[in-house]
Amino acid sequence: MTRYRHPHIPASEITPESLYLKRREFIKQSTALVASAGLATPGLLSAQSASTPDWHERIPEASATQSLDESLTDEQIVTSYNNFFEFGTRKRDPSDWGHYLRPHPWQIKVEGEVAHTGVYDLEDLLRPLTLEERVYRFRCVEAWSMVVPWTGFPLSQLIERLEPNSRAKYVVFETLYDPDQFRGQRRSTIEWPYREGLRMDEAMHPLTLMAVGLYGKPMPNQNGAPIRLVVPWKYGFKSIKSIVTLRFQERQPVSSWQAMSTNEYGFYANVNPDVSHPRWSQASERRLGEPGRRPTLMFNGYEDEVASLYSGMDLRVNY
Numbered sequence: 001m002t003r004y005r006h007p008h009i010p011a012s013e014i015t016p017e018s019l020y021l022k023r024r025e026f027i028k029q030s031t032a033l034v035a036s037a038g039l040a041t042p043g044l045l046s047a048q049s050a051s052t053p054d055w056h057e058r059i060p061e062a063s064a065t066q067s068l069d070e071s072l073t074d075e076q077i078v079t080s081y082n083n084f085f086e087f088g089t090r091k092r093d094p095s096d097w098g099h100y101l102r103p104h105p106w107q108i109k110v111e112g113e114v115a116h117t118g119v120y121d122l123e124d125l126l127r128p129l130t131l132e133e134r135v136y137r138f139r140c141v142e143a144w145s146m147v148v149p150w151t152g153f154p155l156s157q158l159i160e161r162l163e164p165n166s167r168a169k170y171v172v173f174e175t176l177y178d179p180d181q182f183r184g185q186r187r188s189t190i191e192w193p194y195r196e197g198l199r200m201d202e203a204m205h206p207l208t209l210m211a212v213g214l215y216g217k218p219m220p221n222q223n224g225a226p227i228r229l230v231v232p233w234k235y236g237f238k239s240i241k242s243i244v245t246l247r248f249q250e251r252q253p254v255s256s257w258q259a260m261s262t263n264e265y266g267f268y269a270n271v272n273p274d275v276s277h278p279r280w281s282q283a284s285e286r287r288l289g290e291p292g293r294r295p296t297l298m299f300n301g302y303e304d305e306v307a308s309l310y311s312g313m314d315l316r317v318n319y
């Protein structure tokens with residue numbers, strides 16, 4: 001069957017944003033907030049339609065107050081200059097082709113060394129969690145950076161509910177594999193599905209966010225809808241998008257980027273201006289939307305918060 005595939009025309013060119021926001025206000029007023037404790041039954045597929053999920057209405061409005069002393073990167077840049085190889089390798093591919101991804105309904109499989117294994121509706125996983133806004137610096141290994149107001153919840157809150165056992169030393173994340181939605185997966189640019197991992201203490205760190213939105217809106221497809229990781233002290237490739245699998249395991253996993261080029265991409269991927277990428281320096285960065293360059297900070301500026309996780313480790317060996 002021949003299928004015609006078309007790049008996306010940005011919504012901003014069709015619907016003025018004020019209309020979108022008005023509609024959102026309307027839905028908010030007419031929807032009662034449903035609260036529930038605990039996890040829902042694993043394996044239960046919800047009968048919900050493919051339209052707007054309830055949790056979208058629990059995303060807090062983008063706040064004017066910034067928790068970082070740096071200006072936010074334009075939303076337009078954040079949503080049109082992307083790395084998401086599932087849609088292609090050019091920065092424009094994710095925003096051009098992102099509309100092929102269907103992020104609702106969405107299930108996440110939990111497996112491995114954990115009490116509550118199963119397949120969960122995202123809606124059920126999110127119900128007991130509070131969504132909050134966090135402004136983080138974000139640094140790509142390609143030496144550009146940005147400042148983004150994410151919406152999400154600390155990954156630790158989800159992990160606590162899932163109750164990993166004592167053999168769970170690492171959490172592994174995987175992205176959806178579906179070449180029909182992800183045209184980039186028809187080529188072997190990297191090993192699909194995209195895979196990443198964190199050591200358990202990194203995953204439990206209060207800065208580690210599971211993000212479901214940005215700029216007070218549900219996560220755009222090109223940024224990893226409906227749910228992605230954001231680890232602000234590590235290079236961007238750690239922040240895996242469109243997650244469908246959470247696996248708890250004893251041995252350290254090999255991430256997709258490590259598998260592709262072991263000498264260029266390490267497991268830890270901590271932002272470190274003193275350790276160069278084999279093909280370029282990591283000492284400075286280009287902040288998207290800003291002229292010139294700025295020096296890159298150790299752990300992307302989160303040194304006070306995270307340096308203790310790596311005490312005693314040689315960060316030149318464990319890059």
Ligand SMILES: Nc1nc2c(c(=O)[nH]1)N[C@H]1C(S)=C(S)[C@@H](COP(=O)(O)O)O[C@H]1N2
Pocket residue numbers: 078081082083084085086139140141175194222223224235236237238239240241242
């Ligand atoms: N599944 C998946 N996740 C991914 C990627 C990808 O190609 N596939 N690219 C990573 C890289 S290299 C970066 S820099 C960030 C980019 O996130 P952004 O497009 O929201 O800025 O996503 C990361 N997560």
Ligand SMILES: [Mo]
Pocket residue numbers: 083139140141142235236237
């Ligand atoms: Mo990146």
